[in-house]
Amino acid sequence: xxxxxxxxxxxxxxxxxxxxxxxxxxxxxxxxxxxxxxxxxxxxxxxxxxxxxxxxxxxxxxxxxxxxxxxxxxxxxxxxxxxxxxxxxxxxxxxxxxxxxxxxxxxxxxxxxxxxxxxxxxxxxxxxxxxxxxxxxxxxxxxxxxxxxxxxxxxxxxxxxxxxxxxxxxxxxxxxxxxxxxxxxxxxxxxxxxxxxxxxxxxxxxxxxxxxxxxxxxxxxxxxxxxxxxxxxxxxxxxxxxxxxxxxxxxxxxxxxxxxxxxxxxxxxxxxxxxxxxxxxxxxxxxxxxxxxxxxxxxxxxxxxxxxxxxxxxxxxxxxxxxxxxxxxxxxxxxxxxxxxxxxxxxxxxx
Amino acid sequence: xxxxxxxxxxxxxxxxxxxxxxxxxxxxxxxxxxxxxxxxxxxxxxxxxxxxxxxxxxxxxxxxxxxxxxxxxxxxxxxxxxxxxxxxxxxxxxxxxxxxxxxxxxxxxxxxxxxxxxxxxxxxxxxxxxxxxxxxxxxxxxxxxxxxxxxxxxxxxxxxxxxxxxxxxxxxxx
Numbered sequence: 001x002x003x004x005x006x007x008x009x010x011x012x013x014x015x016x017x018x019x020x021x022x023x024x025x026x027x028x029x030x031x032x033x034x035x036x037x038x039x040x041x042x043x044x045x046x047x048x049x050x051x052x053x054x055x056x057x058x059x060x061x062x063x064x065x066x067x068x069x070x071x072x073x074x075x076x077x078x079x080x081x082x083x084x085x086x087x088x089x090x091x092x093x094x095x096x097x098x099x100x101x102x103x104x105x106x107x108x109x110x111x112x113x114x115x116x117x118x119x120x121x122x123x124x125x126x127x128x129x130x131x132x133x134x135x136x137x138x139x140x141x142x143x144x145x146x147x148x149x150x151x152x153x154x155x156x157x158x159x160x161x162x163x164x165x166x167x168x169x170x171x172x173x174x175x176x177x178x179x180x181x182x183x184x185x186x187x188x189x190x191x192x193x194x195x196x197x198x199x200x201x202x203x204x205x206x207x208x209x210x211x212x213x214x215x216x217x218x219x220x221x222x223x224x225x226x227x228x229x230x231x232x233x234x235x236x237x238x239x240x241x242x243x244x245x246x247x248x249x250x251x252x253x254x255x256x257x258x259x260x261x262x263x264x265x266x267x268x269x270x271x272x273x274x275x276x277x278x279x280x281x282x283x284x285x286x287x288x289x290x291x292x293x294x295x296x297x298x299x300x301x302x303x304x305x306x307x308x309x310x311x312x313x314x315x316x317x318x319x320x321x322x323x324x325x326x327x328x329x330x331x332x333x334x335x336x337x338x339x340x341x342x343x344x345x346x347x348x349x350x351x
Numbered sequence: 352x353x354x355x356x357x358x359x360x361x362x363x364x365x366x367x368x369x370x371x372x373x374x375x376x377x378x379x380x381x382x383x384x385x386x387x388x389x390x391x392x393x394x395x396x397x398x399x400x401x402x403x404x405x406x407x408x409x410x411x412x413x414x415x416x417x418x419x420x421x422x423x424x425x426x427x428x429x430x431x432x433x434x435x436x437x438x439x440x441x442x443x444x445x446x447x448x449x450x451x452x453x454x455x456x457x458x459x460x461x462x463x464x465x466x467x468x469x470x471x472x473x474x475x476x477x478x479x480x481x482x483x484x485x486x487x488x489x490x491x492x493x494x495x496x497x498x499x500x501x502x503x504x505x506x507x508x509x510x511x512x513x514x515x516x517x518x519x520x521x522x523x524x525x
Contacts, residue, residue, distance in 0.1 A: 081439050084391065116411050116489045123414045126422025130394065133429045137387055140439050152430050156423070176489060 018111050025100045029258025029303055030251050035062050036304075037311035038254070045315050069250075072243035077140050080240065084138035089241065089248035091131030096252050098124040099259045104179045106272050106295030107287040117178040118170055121263055122163050125218065128256070129155040132227070135249075136237035147236025150322065151220060151227035157326055158217035158224075161333035165210040168337070168344040169200050169267045178263075182271035183284050189277070197275035201268040203347075206340045208268045210333050215260045216310060217329070219253065223317040224325060257307050265302035272299050365406055373399035381454065384441045386432050394425050411489040 009017065039061060043050030051058030076085050102117045104110040114120050129152055136148015173181040181200075188198035201208050217224040228236035238249050265271055272295030273287075281287050320328070376395035383389040397420040404413035436442075496504050 079439060081385075081387075084387070114410065116414055119411070119418070119489075120414045123418035123422055126418060126426070129426050130421065130429070133426065133433065134391070137429075137433050138439070145433065149430065149433060152426055156426060159422070 021105075021109075022097060022100055022111060025103070025105070025262075026096055026255045026259070027251070029261075029300075029307070030255035031062055032304070033254045033258055033307050033311070035059065037308065041308075041311060042315050066247065069247040070244055074243045074245065075240075077240050079140040081138040081140070084134050085240075086245070088131050088135035088138060089245045089252070091134060092128045093248050093252045093255075095124055095126075095128035095131065096255045096259060098127065099256065100262070102178060103259065103262045103266060103299075104182060104272060105299055106292040107284055107289075109272075109292045109295055110179060113177070113179055116176045118166055118176040118181075118267075121178075122159070122166065125256075125260075126155070126159055128252070132237050135241070139237070139240040141240055143233045143235075144237050144239050147227045147229075147233045147239070150233075151237060154217060154220065154224065154227060154325060157329040158214045158333075161210050161329060161337050162214035162218065164334060164337035164341060165207040165214065166267060168204045168207040168340050171341070171344045171348050172200055172203065178266050178271070179284075182266055182273050185270045186273035187276045187281075187283065194275060194277035197270055197273070197277075199268065199270040204268060204340070204344070206336060207344075208264070210337045210340070211264060211267070212306070212309070213333060215257075215264065216313060217325070219257050219260065219310070221257070221310060221314040223313070223320050225319055226322055226325060229319060257310055258303055261303040261306035261310065262299060264306055265299060269302050269306075271302075272296065274298070362406055366403065369399045369402045369406070373403075381450070382446070384443070384445050385438070386436065386442065386445065387429065389445075390425065390429050390432060393428075394421055397421050397425065408488075411492050 039050045039058065051061035054060040054064045076082050099121060101111045102114050102120050104113075132151045132155070133148050136144045136146075136151070139145070169181065170176055173184045175181060175184070185199050186197040188194075190196060190198055190202070220227050227233075228238060233239070238246060241249060272291070274291075274294075276282070276287070279288065373396050376392040376399065379392040380389045380396065383392060397416065401413045401416040401421075404410075404416060
């Protein structure tokens, strides 16, 4: 974002643009996912209409909900550890904002061009575990504590397959920089044919599957929603939260879904780019400036497709059992992704 | 020779702010009368260390610090503490009586030794924080690890492997 529209912005304007862009990149996907998938698609799958009263087709329902949450009283249990209790949702939301900072949305439209972007992404996504543990413990409630512990166990277990799945892409791209990964996918060709670029989903389909399953578990969406299992644990670590602190948890959940979908589309689907051959671009420097506006739209489309799949799975499957969940991560996903790394490395060296 | 023009003001302000947070956090780790509060203060210290690495433009080390210490070690720490003893509120037995009398000299001694070693070892050396020579960049780091330091790296990975096997042996029921 240093030279957007070929205009050199002063530092304060860049910072303002970054803050605004970050807020939009977190809140817009969250709002769209909640309305389109959580309200409308779920209702459709359950043969009902969903919210219809507020605005045309209930499209203003989201504002009604946010207004409702904001005016609720901010309650903490009497014996809760108030400071930790209040900080917990913010830690979870902070992890989401840190995540979005590394996603490239266009040739110049990125927040930071982090050299070890993939690694950074994996690191900051693990911070949310801390917030969930804090919430579970500080609520002074057995159900919350159980939910928090379940969440921590689950997030640790599924972080590993996620890391290992991403390594396949890193080996193939030869870089941990997300921007470089996007450019590689769009400028490479498949056996000399460059009409499609070279999205890594073609060669790394196994890694893509493992990554999406791990994302599903990291977001604690059904079938991996044991931490908030409403029939066993009331609402897990969120039980004692109300008002805007619950809202923060809620936003963080769906915003993180959006951000992970952004990252998955960067790693596997070619990110913001179109195949460079379409417009005769050679490298990043010859990409036209309009991609700074087209890129975010392309990213948004891919993000909606991926979150659509995440939500589709969420509404379709029943919950795993706790031991099945752990076994699935350690005995299926991790070996599969290790084999994937091996095969990718062999091919990388051979060709 | 350190010149006034060499001093980067913003970096220094950042350093001292983060250092203050780290020192306060570290004191809270040993003074707190609640295990979980102590652990959370330790998280602040670890996060501060990561931020200091970033200031030195050692981004790979900084991210590793976050991934390993905050994301894994501290989470496991908290996990273990919460599974076993994690009272809300104050825990009177937590701090040893007269801990400061023994702790303070040890801390001072440690500080003295480390400060002496650091100053003696590096003297006027300056860290290159930008350009191709920057030691913190991921590419330089990996080049170093897999060429100059390949042997220690292997040795370390054997130690880790032994630890993993040991954990499995301990955890198995049969």
